[in-house]
Amino acid sequence: MIEASAPSKVIIVGEHFVVKGQPAIAAALDVRSKARIEENLKGIIIRSINLNFEVMIPMELSGSLPKEAEPFRRILKTMSERYGKLRPAKITLESEIPVGSGMGSSASTFAAFTAAYSKYLGVELSLDEVNEIVYEAECVVHGKPSGIDNTIVTYGGVIAYRKGEGFLRLNVKINQDYAWLVADTGVRRSTGDLVRRVLDLYDKYEEVLMPLYHAAGHLAIEAAKALEQGDYEKLGELMNINQGMLEAIGVSTLQISEIVYKAKEAGALGAKLTGAGGGGAVLILAKRGDLNEVEEAIKPYTAKIFKTRIAHTGIRVKEFNER
Numbered sequence: 001m002i003e004a005s006a007p008s009k010v011i012i013v014g015e016h017f018v019v020k021g022q023p024a025i026a027a028a029l030d031v032r033s034k035a036r037i038e039e040n041l042k043g044i045i046i047r048s049i050n051l052n053f054e055v056m057i058p059m060e061l062s063g064s065l066p067k068e069a070e071p072f073r074r075i076l077k078t079m080s081e082r083y084g085k086l087r088p089a090k091i092t093l094e095s096e097i098p099v100g101s102g103m104g105s106s107a108s109t110f111a112a113f114t115a116a117y118s119k120y121l122g123v124e125l126s127l128d129e130v131n132e133i134v135y136e137a138e139c140v141v142h143g144k145p146s147g148i149d150n151t152i153v154t155y156g157g158v159i160a161y162r163k164g165e166g167f168l169r170l171n172v173k174i175n176q177d178y179a180w181l182v183a184d185t186g187v188r189r190s191t192g193d194l195v196r197r198v199l200d201l202y203d204k205y206e207e208v209l210m211p212l213y214h215a216a217g218h219l220a221i222e223a224a225k226a227l228e229q230g231d232y233e234k235l236g237e238l239m240n241i242n243q244g245m246l247e248a249i250g251v252s253t254l255q256i257s258e259i260v261y262k263a264k265e266a267g268a269l270g271a272k273l274t275g276a277g278g279g280g281a282v283l284i285l286a287k288r289g290d291l292n293e294v295e296e297a298i299k300p301y302t303a304k305i306f307k308t309r310i311a312h313t314g315i316r317v318k319e320f321n322e323r
């Protein structure tokens with residue numbers, strides 16, 4: 001049996017602005033998705049525990065399939081074209097990441113699937129190849145994403161990302177006096193729809209929004225420096241400015257604002273939506289000593305709170321013999 005996993009992600013600063021070519025900063029988190037592969041003779045069966053579906057994709061990859069199966073068909077098609085083979089299998093997908101929460105559940109699941117299935121085929125894929133294949137699957141779900149989600153879940157760590165240029169791994173100065181919280185609003189939304197809405201707003205008010213986009217790019221560069229210098233007070237301020245910018249482009253919500261303000265009132269240094277917004281998750285940076293108070297303050301407004309660490313490795317693959 002083969003099992004692969006990939007982390008979830010948070011965007012520390014720069015979501016949406018990254019879609020138009022500005023730099024953004026993302027971190028991988030140790031809340032993971034898994035793909036488990038077992039031998040099977042009938043076809044390629046994909047079972048998602050979280051989405052509660054099971055489909056059989058025929059070996060010739062043809063025919064009509066439920067929407068949820070399309071990104072997997074795309075991955076299998078690329079593999080079959082590039083590596084000239086497919087094998088029947090049963091692939092079970094399971095994730096700790098809430099779906100549609102802004103924490104990269106789709107990219108993470110596709111990355112785990114791609115890594116596990118390529119291992120099962122006996123094809124050694126580089127991380128760059130996995131990343132490319134996952135990007136294609138992300139396009140099936142989200143339209144034309146920037147590529148930041150597939151990149152961070154594949155490589156792990158903390159990265160500065162710029163569309164078209166790729167990524168730079170940041171050498172983050174960890175300071176145990178500070179900690180992250182991710183608060184899930186419990187409101188599910190579509191990244192593709194939100195991205196399209198923001199792009200329409202940009203087209204309508206290009207002269208007004210262009211300077212904001214440039215400012216967001218500068219902000220991401222300052223945030224990268226703050227992370228490398230271990231200046232978490234500064235990083236918190238930059239996150240708060242970024243939240244204001246995201247509010248300006250219309251992707252925050254009342255519930256997000258409530259979490260942001262309650263967190264800051266309880267001593268958080270920075271709080272902002274993370275991912276596409278419109279619901280989803282809020283990223284909070286606080287001094288470790290203030291963490292409990294922040295958590296208590298935001299609890300009434302959240303569905304779930306993740307106290308998690310940065311995942312320094314992205315994809316992991318294990319192979320074991322069943323007894």
Ligand code: MEV
Pocket residue numbers: 011014015016017018019102144145146147148149191195275276
């Ligand atoms: C989604 O995690 C981040 C967005 O910037 C979309 C993208 O980068 O493709 C909202």
